[in-house]
Amino acid sequence: MKIRIKTISVLLLSVFFIVTSCENNNPIDEEQYFKQVYIVGAAQVVSSFEIPYADEAQEAYISIATGGSLNIDQDVTVTLGHNSAMIDWYNNKYMIDAPVQYQELGTDRYNIPSMTTTVKAGDVYSRLPFEVYTDGLDCDSLYALTFEIQSVSAYQKNAKDSVLILNFSLINDYSDNYQLSIIRYVVSATLELTLPTTASATRVLKAVDKNTVRFFNETKAELRSSYSSNEAYFNAIKSYCVTFTKDEDNSFIVKAWGELNIVDPGECTYDNGVFSFWYDYMEGTQRYRIQGTLGR
Incomplete structure (x- = not known):
């Protein structure tokens, strides 16, 4: 009987030391990888x-x-x-x-x-x-x-x-992805707005300097993948891009980036993340007006 009690005591003591050892060597407390x-x-x-x-x-x-x-x-x-x-x-x-x-x-x-x-x-x-x-x-x-x-x-x-x-x-403060929503008018010889058509597209307004953003006119393709070559892509930027530049009175000046023939810069304002604007430009001998918004 004494031998059995002694054997049980030794076993319990062994279990105690094993449990204590496990508690003192928690692997989570040690570096698992190398630094x-x-x-x-x-x-x-x-x-x-x-x-x-x-x-x-x-x-x-x-x-x-x-x-x-x-x-x-x-x-x-x-x-x-x-x-x-x-x-x-x-x-x-x-x-x-x-x-x-x-x-x-x-x-x-x-x-x-x-x-x-x-x-x-x-x-x-x-x-x-x-x-x-x-x-x-x-x-x-x-x-x-x-x-x-x-x-x-x-x-x-x-x-x-x-x-x-x-x-x-x-x-800059105005560069971002915007949603374009416009009406394009054909402008007659007497400056009447005729034949309205609507269009919408996502536009990237690219920062040019502290106060200026640039974007593609109307819904012209703005991705490089839409053009046959790098040269064609940069020619499109030169031919179709428009800029908005913040003026001293917090309105914006509309200009062509390159060769787009803007004959009337119209008006452009910015309020609460939305540009509201209109401007007239020429395609060949035909005059058009773009009127609409660009909103974030």
């Missing part, structure tokens, strides 16, 4: 950053992050550099048939105070801030900067996600 440092967005190679046209420098940033099942327990200092050759590689691989290819932003167009950032212990990521001077940048160009992790003070960099092409998407 790596990477640039957020680098997995897709190209990341887009919206930045407004402005007279003064605009703030931008990239984010550096750490991977793993647990937050880091020490500060990690990350030093970055540029890799300009990455833009050429990407253009040659993915942008051969694109109407515009990426180009490196000129050194006079940005200021990066430091190419070093620190992810603090307990944090997941940190930012590398810098400034971009957007005034005067061409709305039809694709500007970009490259960033590459050169060294880390702890752990290791993720080789696959260590290089990023950051593209700058230029915007």
Whole structure:
């Protein structure tokens, strides 16, 4: 009987130590992977950053992050550099048939105070801030900067996600996707409005500068895929595009972007996300009036 009691006691004691051991070594409390440092967005190679046209420098940033099942327990200092050759590689691989290819932003167009950032212990990521001077940048160009992790003070960099092409998407207060709703009139020789027809379409209003947006007239095709070549696409922009420019009195001035013959700029106002406008233009010898709205 004593032997049985002793055996049971030993078994219970063993179970106690096993349970205690399991409680003290919860695998969730331990790192399940290995820690790596990477640039957020680098997995897709190209990341887009919206930045407004402005007279003064605009703030931008990239984010550096750490991977793993647990937050880091020490500060990690990350030093970055540029890799300009990455833009050429990407253009040659993915942008051969694109109407515009990426180009490196000129050194006079940005200021990066430091190419070093620190992810603090307990944090997941940190930012590398810098400034971009957007005034005067061409709305039809694709500007970009490259960033590459050169060294880390702890752990290791993720080789696959260590290089990023950051593209700058230029915007202003009025650039966006809009719904166009218009009536087109044939204007007679005596300036009477005749033969009205209605139309609607989705229009992209593209920022041109701080106060100007550009879009395709009427329901002209606005996608590159609608044209036979890159040259035909840019010819269409020159032939069919209209601009709205904010004036000092908060109204908007209607102008042709290129060759569209606008014979009367009419009127254009903006209120609560909606442009209301009319203008007259010529197609050959025929005069037309467009009257309607563009709403977000």
